[in-house]
Amino acid sequence: MDSKVKSGAKWKFKAKDSVKKASGCTIRSILTTINANIKADESRGIIRLGHGDPSAFPSFRTTSVAEDAVVDAVRSAKFNSYNPGTGILQARRSIAEYLSHDVQLEISPDDVYVTAGAKQAIDVIITVLSRPGANILFPRPGYPMYAARATFSELDFRYFNLLPEQAWEVDLDNLEAVADDNTVAMVLINPGNPCGNVYRYDHLKLIAETARKLGILVIADEAYGHLAFGKNPFVPMRVFGEIAPIVTLGSLSKRWMVPGWALGWMSISDPNGILLEHGIIDCIKNYLNIVSDPSSLIQAATSQILKQTPDEFYSRALNLFREAADICYDKLSEIPCITCPYKPEGSMFLMVELDLSLLEDIKDDMEFCIKLAREEATILLPGSCLGLKNWLRVTFAAEFSSLVDGLERIKDFCLRHSKRQ
Ligand SMILES: *Cc1c(COP(=O)(O)O)cnc(C)c1O
Numbered sequence: 119m120d121s122k123v124k125s126g127a128k129w130k131f132k133a134k135d136s137v138k139k140a141s142g143c144t145i146r147s148i149l150t151t152i153n154a155n156i157k158a159d160e161s162r163g164i165i166r167l168g169h170g171d172p173s174a175f176p177s178f179r180t181t182s183v184a185e186d187a188v189v190d191a192v193r194s195a196k197f198n199s200y201n202p203g204t205g206i207l208q209a210r211r212s213i214a215e216y217l218s219h220d221v222q223l224e225i226s227p228d229d230v231y232v233t234a235g236a237k238q239a240i241d242v243i244i245t246v247l248s249r250p251g252a253n254i255l256f257p258r259p260g261y262p263m264y265a266a267r268a269t270f271s272e273l274d275f276r277y278f279n280l281l282p283e284q285a286w287e288v289d290l291d292n293l294e295a296v297a298d299d300n301t302v303a304m305v306l307i308n309p310g311n312p313c314g315n316v317y318r319y320d321h322l323k324l325i326a327e328t329a330r331k332l333g334i335l336v337i338a339d340e341a342y343g344h345l346a347f348g349k350n351p352f353v354p355m356r357v358f359g360e361i362a363p364i365v366t367l368g369s370l371s372k373r374w375m376v377p378g379w380a381l382g383w384m385s386i387s388d389p390n391g392i393l394l395e396h397g398i399i400d401c402i403k404n405y406l407n408i409v410s411d412p413s414s415l416i417q418a419a420t421s422q423i424l425k426q427t428p429d430e431f432y433s434r435a436l437n438l439f440r441e442a443a444d445i446c447y448d449k450l451s452e453i454p455c456i457t458c459p460y461k462p463e464g465s466m467f468l469m470v471e472l473d474l475s476l477l478e479d480i481k482d483d484m485e486f487c488i489k490l491a492r493e494e495a496t497i498l499l500p501g502s503c504l505g506l507k508n509w510l511r512v513t514f515a516a517e518f519s520s521l522v523d524g525l526e527r528i529k530d531f532c533l534r535h536s537k538r539q
Pocket residue numbers: 234235236237238261307311339341368369370371372377380381382
């Protein structure tokens with residue numbers, strides 16, 4: 119109906135195009151589409167291996183230290199006020215200590231900003247870098263929030279490839295080839311989402327040297343920091359701050375399994391003061407005065423969480439992830455139309471490739487995921503939404519019984535849709 123006739127007025131507003139464009143490429147929007155295919159009368163229970171949030175499963179409950187810390191913060195009645203845009207000092211201090219702990223580098227609380235999850239840290243750094251004409255480099259496959267956020271800010275972006283046959287290392291030649299005079303930054307996700315890889319020290323150093331050569335900032339997304347359970351230890355990118363300026367993003371969400379608490383951070387490792395000199399630091403602080411702050415209660419709880427979480431919590435989590443990753447890799451490897459190029463050593467995911475020539479009536483990864491949801495009430499994420507068409511991202515962060523059930527369903531589905539020989 120003509121809006122003029124309906125309302126009796128001529129309304130002049132319109133939605134912003136870049137927001138419309140950005141919303142189509144987030145994981146949430148794709149999973150909503152896939153979820154809509156689950157039958158209303160489905161009685162077996164839905165198995166969600168599409169997103170990385172195991173917090174609802176009993177085995178993945180956070181430490182009681184974290185729960186008590188939040189209760190203590192509430193009860194103290196000391197954290198009901200507005201806080202500085204950069205975060206509560208006590209939280210910044212404890213995050214700085216946490217980040218300094220594992221490397222021979224002293225990080226100052228002044229170099230740490232508290233954000234509403236790592237997601238808001240992405241928002242801050244992309245916003246700050248979004249100058250007309252500038253462009254930024256993202257890994258492929260990667261985390262679609264970056265492209266969504268850049269689209270929203272009208273910041274141009276390009277992709278550099280990760281190499282599945284080389285443990286998902288960065289294709290450094292490709293990285294240099296896609297960069298140009300207007301490239302300002304690159305994003306590196308380690309431990310990797312969606313590939314479950316953990317980069318070696320030497321490879322990270324080469325990346326830092328390439329960034330220096332290109333004159334660009336490295337955004338080190340360490341949302342899965344320390345979730346490394348294979349042969350490579352987790353090496354924080356900030357150890358290479360002398361080579362190129364590093365902005366590290368992290369949060370409580372994954373390691374403590376409390377993504378809903380939305381407590382994250384951004385830390386600056388730039389001993390040569392390049393970011394300060396180029397106005398980036400002032401811009402970050404200004405922007406943090408504009409956006410919403412993370413809850414003061416969770417900020418206040420952060421120091422207790424970071425300082426008092428027992429080692430057993432971390433090691434138990436790593437054992438759970440390692441075992442789940444092994445089950446997932448082994449079971450998927452048995453399925454003829456699925457290839458697993460790399461056994462995950464970190465984060466909560468692995469990427470597998472579909473061989474569509476072995477399947478009938480499935481034309482691509484999206485159709486695979488939609489039919490899997492409809493027929494088996496099991497949710498996976500199509501690789502096309504991460505930049506790799508006809509691949510799938512599978513999370514193994516689920517209760518073992520659900521995981522095994524889900525993997526069986528995927529196998530049944532693949533066999534049912536296999537071409538007859
Ligand atoms: C989950 C995730 C984030 C966002 O972290 P939150 O703390 O939940 O906001 C950022 N980057 C990657 C790679 C992630 O997987």
